[in-house]
Amino acid sequence: MGRILVEKDVEAAVKGGSVYAAGGGGWADHGRMLGYAAVSIGKPELVAVEELKDDDWIATAAAIGAPASTTPWEMRGVDYVRAVQILQETLSEKLSGLMIGQNGRSSTLNGWLPAAVLGMKVVDAVGDVRAHPTGDMGSIGMAGSPEPMIQTAVGGNRSENRYIELVIRGATAKISPVLRAAADQSGGFIASCRNPLRASYVRTHAALGGISLALALGEAIIEAEKKNGHAVIDAICETTGGHILAEGEIAAKDVVYTSEAFDIGTITVGSGDKAVTMHVMNEYMAVDDAGGNRLATFPSVITTLSPEGEPLSVGQLSAGMKVHILHVPKEIIPLSASVLDPTVYPSVEKAMGIEIARYALGNNKSPSP
Known part of the structure; x- marks a missing residue:
């Protein structure tokens, strides 16, 4: 029903x-x-x-x-x-x-x-x-x-x-x-x-x-908000099955709006060998470590949370803010045929100047039956 x-x-x-x-x-x-x-x-x-x-x-x-x-x-x-x-x-x-x-x-x-x-x-x-x-x-x-x-x-x-x-x-x-x-x-x-x-x-x-996944997550967040920000972040990780990939201060934000109605660029979190780079095309599409190694890639969930556990959009971010980067690996979420479709990636890779498909299409489970 x-x-x-x-x-x-x-x-x-x-x-x-x-x-x-x-x-x-x-x-x-x-x-x-x-x-x-x-x-x-x-x-x-x-x-x-x-x-x-x-x-x-x-x-x-x-x-x-x-x-x-x-x-x-x-x-x-x-x-x-x-x-x-x-x-x-x-x-x-x-x-x-x-x-x-x-x-x-x-x-x-x-x-x-x-x-x-x-x-x-x-x-x-x-x-x-x-x-x-x-x-x-x-x-x-x-x-x-x-x-x-x-x-x-x-x-x-x-x-x-x-x-x-x-x-x-x-x-x-x-x-x-x-x-x-x-x-x-x-x-x-x-x-x-x-x-x-x-x-x-x-x-x-x-x-x-x-x-239903979004509703269940929202219900868990509302319940945890009665306690504190730490509880909210814990609830988000527990409910999604994700983890905090990195945390730190935003060192740089370099995102521009294009005539194709996309916000494209990068956000750097942390400094030195602990720094990570988030690649943006409206949303967070990938995260690299300081050595350029890929840590997370679409269609995995990548989200920035404030220390209070509030999800922050690209537009809300500015240098100096402290954020936690949530990563929910694609292996544990239902995937649709479109995120497993090689034809959807070339235009995004071209606009962003990074590889996505190789990571997105590697070791995947098939769409939910």
Whole structure:
């Protein structure tokens, strides 16, 4: 049986999602806005994909852009609803459920409001347990597919006449960059609904149970907050199965915003032979030690926590701050087909100037059955 999502689940989703945001993943207040709107307007129900029929349609509710940047973005709850409506009209069949492309500060809740308003289920499946920079990484194996997909984007800064409604059809890898361009034109952040797929496909290609993971983590964090920051960090490690890879003061931050709506660069934590370098593309994608040896790589979870255990986004970091770097190895989280798809890595490696695929695709377990 499904689980009706209620008011107390909103904060759990935001807090758990903030850890899996891996330095990106939107704004906590935006997540709260979406969640509280959803639970007050209806009864969003979280269901396992097994509860849907094989040929039911599931699409991905998402947000696109780099809202850690200082851009004039504006996105309203209604934009997520409109994006789903336009996709459903274009598909000319009813959607049964909405999944999400990734967990994050707000993205864990991306499906709740449209599902509550339009009478769909929130499917407990994600394109990636953690947040990632490109839509292809959450596309559950569609990135390299020639099959035409439908993607929509809705939103924008109204006062600057940046509001956009876009529907586009084509191969996922060719149309995803168009949505990024729309995000940039709209002010940096736009609501999206994309890639309608049958439930049978989602069942074998998505990372199943990904929203429940975020909710369970958030509940553990809320419980630990009654004690202290140390207890919060312990609870995060215990619940995720992760560990603190390194800790220290931020020595340098060198991150720039690009016209493709990405924040790209590096963050150095600690000094001397204890220093580590975090490689950023919206999110933390890799960590190297002082000798240039790789310590952690996407799709493992990499997150910066304050000494109080608060997950910090790339945009919140500045030199001199003390951080703990959480690492949850990819071997212990459900992985989707898209993070095991070699075609999603070249564009990211090119933008970042580092190797990702070799580490991401080595010694992996297959997607959850």
